[in-house]
Amino acid sequence: xxxxxxxxAEADVIKSAAKEVRDTVEATxxxxxxxxxxxxxxxxxxxxxxxxxxxxxxxxxIDDCLSQLTTRDITDIEFAQxxxxxxxxxxxxxxxxxxxxxxxxxxxxxxxIPVNSAGCYVPGGKYPLLASAHMSVITARVAGVPRIIxxxxxxxGKPAPAIVAAQHMAGAHEIYCLGGIQAVGAMAIGTxxxxxxxxxxGPGNAFVAEAKRQLFGRVGIDLFAGPTETLVIADESVDxxxxxxxxxxxxxxxxxxxxxxxxxxxxxxxxTLTEIERLLKILxxxxxxxxxxxxxxxxxxxxxxxxxxxxxxxxxxxxxxxLTRDVDYFLKNMTNYGALFLGPRTNxxxxxxxxxxxxxxxxxxxxxxxxxxxxxxFLKTCTYQQVLTDEASALVGxxxxxxxxxxxxxxxxxxxxxxxxxxxxxDVPYGGAAV
Numbered sequence: 001x002x003x004x005x006x007x008x009a010e011a012d013v014i015k016s017a018a019k020e021v022r023d024t025v026e027a028t029x030x031x032x033x034x035x036x037x038x039x040x041x042x043x044x045x046x047x048x049x050x051x052x053x054x055x056x057x058x059x060x061x062i063d064d065c066l067s068q069l070t071t072r073d074i075t076d077i078e079f080a081q082x083x084x085x086x087x088x089x090x091x092x093x094x095x096x097x098x099x100x101x102x103x104x105x106x107x108x109x110x111x112x113i114p115v116n117s118a119g120c121y122v123p124g125g126k127y128p129l130l131a132s133a134h135m136s137v138i139t140a141r142v143a144g145v146p147r148i149i150x151x152x153x154x155x156x157g158k159p160a161p162a163i164v165a166a167q168h169m170a171g172a173h174e175i176y177c178l179g180g181i182q183a184v185g186a187m188a189i190g191t192x193x194x195x196x197x198x199x200x201x202g203p204g205n206a207f208v209a210e211a212k213r214q215l216f217g218r219v220g221i222d223l224f225a226g227p228t229e230t231l232v233i234a235d236e237s238v239d240x241x242x243x244x245x246x247x248x249x250x251x252x253x254x255x256x257x258x259x260x261x262x263x264x265x266x267x268x269x270x271x272t273l274t275e276i277e278r279l280l281k282i283l284x285x286x287x288x289x290x291x292x293x294x295x296x297x298x299x300x301x302x303x304x305x306x307x308x309x310x311x312x313x314x315x316x317x318x319x320x321x322x323l324t325r326d327v328d329y330f331l332k333n334m335t336n337y338g339a340l341f342l343g344p345r346t347n348x349x350x351x352x353x354x355x356x357x358x359x360x361x362x363x364x365x366x367x368x369x370x371x372x373x374x375x376x377x378f379l380k381t382c383t384y385q386q387v388l389t390d391e392a393s394a395l396v397g398x399x400x401x402x403x404x405x406x407x408x409x410x411x412x413x414x415x416x417x418x419x420x421x422x423x424x425x426x427d428v429p430y431g432g433a434a435v
Contacts, residue, residue, distance in 0.1 A: 002311055005269050005299040008258060018206075025181055025210040032185040037192050043182035048125075050154045050177065054193060057159060057175045065164035077130065077166055083356035084134045088142040091375040105392030112379040114144040115220065117195075119187030120172070121202035122152035122163055125179055126254065126288070130166035135358045135373060136201045137170035143378035148172050149197060151187060153179020180204075184211040188219045201373055203228075203360050206256065222373045226363045228253040230348055231260045231317035231337075233308055233330060238323040238344055240271030244279055246321055246347055247272070247297070248289045255291035260298040260315065262308050269299050309333045316367040319348045336367045394424025398434040405433035 031039045045051045057065075066074075099109035120136035123129050133150065140148045150172040152163045159177045167175050176194070178186060184204070190196030200212050201222040209226035230250035234243050247259040263269050276293060280286045302308045309330065312320060316336035324330065327342040334340065338361030341348055352359045360373035387393045397419040404413035410431045417428045428434050 002300055002302045002307060005273070005301060006297060008260075008296045008298045018210075021206050021210045022214075025207055025214055028181045029185050029189070029211060029214060032182065032189055032191070036190075037194075040178065040182050040186050040191055040194075043180070044178060047182070048154050048179050049157055052177070055176045055178050056193070057164065057177060061159065062164055062168050062175060065159060065161040066168065068161040069165055073162065074165070074169075077134075077162075077169060080131065080354045081134045081138055081166070081170060083354060084138045084358070085142060087356040088139050088358075088375050092142050095376055095379065103392060103395070105387060105389035106396065107386040107388060108383070109385075110381050110383045112376075112381050114140075114146070114378050115198045115380065116145070117147040117149070117197040118145045118199045118201060118378060119184075119197035119219075120148060120150045120167075121184055121187075121200065121204055121208060122150055122167065123179075123202070123204050123208070124155055124160050124163050125153045125205075128155045128160035128162045130160075130162045131353045131359060132202055133163060133166035133170050133172070135360050137167060137172050139358060139373060139375055140201070140378050141171045143375045145378050147174075147197070149174040149176065149187060149194075151176045151178045151183035153177070153183070181207050181211045184208055184215065188215040199378065201360065201377065205254065209363070222360060222377045223362045223370050224364060224366045225318075225360050225373075228257040229260075229318040229338075229363050230258070231262060231312060231315055231320045232323060233312060233320065234261065234263045234265070234268060234272075234323040235305075235325060236265040236268055237325045238268070240268060240273075240275040242323065242344060243268065243272040244275035246323075248276060248279055248283060248293065250319065250348055251289040251292040251297065252283070252285040253288075253292070255288055256296065257292045258296040258298070258317075259293060260300065260317065262300045262302060262311055262315075264302055264304060264308065266301050269301055273299060305329055312337070316362075316365040318361045318363045318367065319351070321348055336365075338362045338367050338372050390423035393419045394426070397424065398426075401428065401434040 095112050097111050102108050118140045122132040137148055150167045154177050184200060186194045187197050188200055199220040203225040206226050209224055212221045228250050232243050232246050243261055247261060251257050251259040261272055280290050283289055302311060312334055313336040318338040320337040321341040322330045323344055331342060339351055351357050358373045362370050397416040400416035401413050401420060404416060420426045420428050420434050
């Protein structure tokens with residue numbers, strides 16, 4: 001039976017915070033809907049301290065941002081973007097259009113068609129998270145999306161040079177310096193200056209995630225990607241320093257980022273708790289990581305690998321790092337996760353920044369029903385059909401006629417009956433069924 005050495009926030013506390021976020025987002029989106037660019041400007045001044053007539057960056061501003069980066073900076077961004085693009089291209093190659101003759105003269109198929117426009121949110125209020133530009137823009141471009149726009153908040157009161165460079169190098173067609181609800185709302189709803197998009201993608205804080213949830217249906221979304229979550233599954237084959245480092249490495253994202261240790265070793269659990277306290281004294285981002293760990297951190301001791309799989313599937317964490325002797329056991333048996341990081345030689349930071357898999361992943365148990373952002377998210381798999389012969393039309397029509405009659409759909413039935421009469425040369429009474 002599993003037991004907890006440390007619990008995270010209680011459910012009622014989380015629920016109360018979620019209601020406040022929902023109400024704020026709903027009011028803000030309604031304001032954007034009503035007042036458009038005027039509301040966007042007021043929100044940007046209020047939350048981001050940035051006042052502009054037009055929040056789209058000019059080519060001159062983009063070039064200025066690029067000039068502020070060193071050659072090494074540019075080379076490093078190029079490396080990361082090459083890895084993301086390479087994996088995305090392999091994904092795209094695996095998605096095939098099909099066309100098959102299912103009956104003599106009956107052709108069925110589907111085409112994978114990219115959406116016409118995508119809005120990519122790149123978080124950057126606390127840290128300039130340029131990696132999110134790679135993950136969304138490059139993936140959309142490889143999918144073939146014709147119009148890709150990006151929004152990222154200002155960093156220290158102005159566009160973040162590294163984020164702007166990454167957005168531009170990734171292939172964004174329009175780059176806006178906007179953050180939070182106002183960015184997501186502007187892209188989805190549209191304003192006088194910003195044409196609306198068909199799809200929203202990208203991670204963000206609780207307000208961004210809630211805005212995407214409320215806008216879903218009006219536009220498509222990739223998934224619910226809220227505050228970062230990490231789960232470290234470990235046994236005595238690793239040490240407390242590694243577990244603590246990998247937990248705090250994600251807790252620094254923000255004060256609401258759950259970090260959970262799940263282990264079969266009580267000794268490792270206590271070592272990890274000790275190491276977390278040690279590292280929080282020297283970690284430069286300890287102020288944020290401490291808040292996250294104190295409120296949302298958990299330590300769970302399980303009796304076996306089998307029990308750890310059961311608990312992990314119930315948690316359905318965004319990131320799952322497996323630091324055990326038999327990592328393949330978890331690869332084969334785990335079903336609910338955003339991404340797996342197998343063995344001590346890899347870690348979540350590799351996935352977040354450079355290795356090539358996408359870091360926009362499901363949170364808040366959404367991993368139970370979806371994976372992360374990938375090329376396929378930007379594609380609509382649309383079916384088509386064609387009947388080539390009179391005989392095939394009459395054959396399918398007979399079955400359709402009788403099934404429509406069984407359901408009481410006379411109008412549907414007449415669509416079938418017309419083909420039976422015309423192409424099968426059969427006398428079917430109007431409103432009746434083929435016999």
